[in-house]
Amino acid sequence: MATLFTRIINGEIPAEIVYQDEHCVAFKDINPQAPVHILIVTRQEIPGLADLPEDGDHKFLLNAAKKIAEQMGLAGGYRLVINQGLDAGQTVDHLHVHLLGGRPMNWPPG
Numbered sequence: 001m002a003t004l005f006t007r008i009i010n011g012e013i014p015a016e017i018v019y020q021d022e023h024c025v026a027f028k029d030i031n032p033q034a035p036v037h038i039l040i041v042t043r044q045e046i047p048g049l050a051d052l053p054e055d056g057d058h059k060f061l062l063n064a065a066k067k068i069a070e071q072m073g074l075a076g077g078y079r080l081v082i083n084q085g086l087d088a089g090q091t092v093d094h095l096h097v098h099l100l101g102g103r104p105m106n107w108p109p110g
């Protein structure tokens with residue numbers, strides 16, 4: 001069965017798409033944690049960092065994040081997050097990077 005994010009990529013579930021290329025699709029998070037909160041998702045269904053294949057769409061996530069951050073005007077900085085597994089709070093088992101920006105952020109994260 002297709003993941004939630006594949007269904008968004010396929011247009012079965014609506015989302016505000018802000019970027020796409022042959023490897024990744026990016027759209028606004030439904031529950032934003034910052035003024036800018038974008039999910040950058042691999043087209044390939046990779047469950048998470050623990051299941052990375054040798055080669056694949058994940059290799060293009062950082063380049064996509066940089067382009068989207070520029071597109072969003074985040075010259076002051078931004079944060080990229082990948083939640084892996086239960087302890088990190090991963091809820092969707094389809095590899096994605098959170099791009100957060102538009103406000104100052106604390107470190108370490110809570």
Ligand code: 5GP
Pocket residue numbers: 004013015016027028029030031032039082083089090091092093
């Ligand atoms: P995770 O917790 O797996 O790192 O991140 C999953 C993210 O997907 C969460 O931030 C959550 O708000 C977002 N999300 C869950 N369902 C939907 C949806 O239907 N549409 C969109 N745009 N985001 C979603």
